[in-house]
Amino acid sequence: MNQSSPIRYVEPVFRPPSEADSLILPVTDGCSWNKCTFCEMYTAPQKRFRARDEGEVLDSIRRTGESGGDQARRVFLADGDALVLPTRRLLAYLEAIRTQLPGVHRVSSYCLARNLRRKSVSELTELCDAGLKLVYLGAESGDDAVLARVHKGEDFESTRAALDKLGAAGIRRSVMIINGLGGESLTVQHAENSARLINAAQPEYLSTLVLTLNGGGARYLAAWPDWKALSQTGLFIEMERFLSALELRRTIFRSDHASNWLVLKGTLGVDKERLLAQVRTAIERPDAVSLRAAWMRGL
Numbered sequence: 001m002n003q004s005s006p007i008r009y010v011e012p013v014f015r016p017p018s019e020a021d022s023l024i025l026p027v028t029d030g031c032s033w034n035k036c037t038f039c040e041m042y043t044a045p046q047k048r049f050r051a052r053d054e055g056e057v058l059d060s061i062r063r064t065g066e067s068g069g070d071q072a073r074r075v076f077l078a079d080g081d082a083l084v085l086p087t088r089r090l091l092a093y094l095e096a097i098r099t100q101l102p103g104v105h106r107v108s109s110y111c112l113a114r115n116l117r118r119k120s121v122s123e124l125t126e127l128c129d130a131g132l133k134l135v136y137l138g139a140e141s142g143d144d145a146v147l148a149r150v151h152k153g154e155d156f157e158s159t160r161a162a163l164d165k166l167g168a169a170g171i172r173r174s175v176m177i178i179n180g181l182g183g184e185s186l187t188v189q190h191a192e193n194s195a196r197l198i199n200a201a202q203p204e205y206l207s208t209l210v211l212t213l214n215g216g217g218a219r220y221l222a223a224w225p226d227w228k229a230l231s232q233t234g235l236f237i238e239m240e241r242f243l244s245a246l247e248l249r250r251t252i253f254r255s256d257h258a259s260n261w262l263v264l265k266g267t268l269g270v271d272k273e274r275l276l277a278q279v280r281t282a283i284e285r286p287d288a289v290s291l292r293a294a295w296m297r298g299l
Contacts, residue, residue, distance in 0.1 A: 023074065
């Protein structure tokens, strides 16, 4: 940590791609669940889960404001699941951001579905009114068998309930699905049930990334030893099945994460046929589309 920095960071620091220009404000370290076999973001010893001291966070906000924080327009509450914190504490942070960083017009955070079970819609509405406008929720899959295999700790209904609560409170939802998470054996139900979840929730934003097992994926394979990865074509076929089953009114869709072979961008449903045409071309004539080089892919 730079001693002159008003914010103490514990590396590595993660945030969604769309928060690249945001002020990253840690209110917790690590992830309170941290059992998903596909995720190694918070497995380092220094990322062991803990809530940050309230006084430290409030002091970081104050010092940031005093050192030129009026330039900040967006704030991302880190680490893995800020909404695990009590509503009162989150409201205190949002009020401090409003007063100390007056230029901020949007606060966002990651969210685990499980952390909304104890929060009412009225509490979430309070948070929205106080400035929490966007939440990133990693659904990963809408299929219960896949979710159980990867130790997500959620199922279709618990994820849907969380997304419905956020929507009822007026908080915009950015949902992520992992292409290839079910491997060869569960690819069909992974695609179809993930689409069923998204159709039920009608989130404002939807993104996909491709499963990437860093370091050989020891945790993943220990829990699922007979798992077999999808080929590049298999990933495209799964994506085609997923997109085909989506029935969305107006959801901004992005499949442009660094892990993706094929970059897709559009609004669902108006761009559904165009996106499907791109995927079908990648399946039938991969040489006719622009794919990301293998060395450029990663997390």
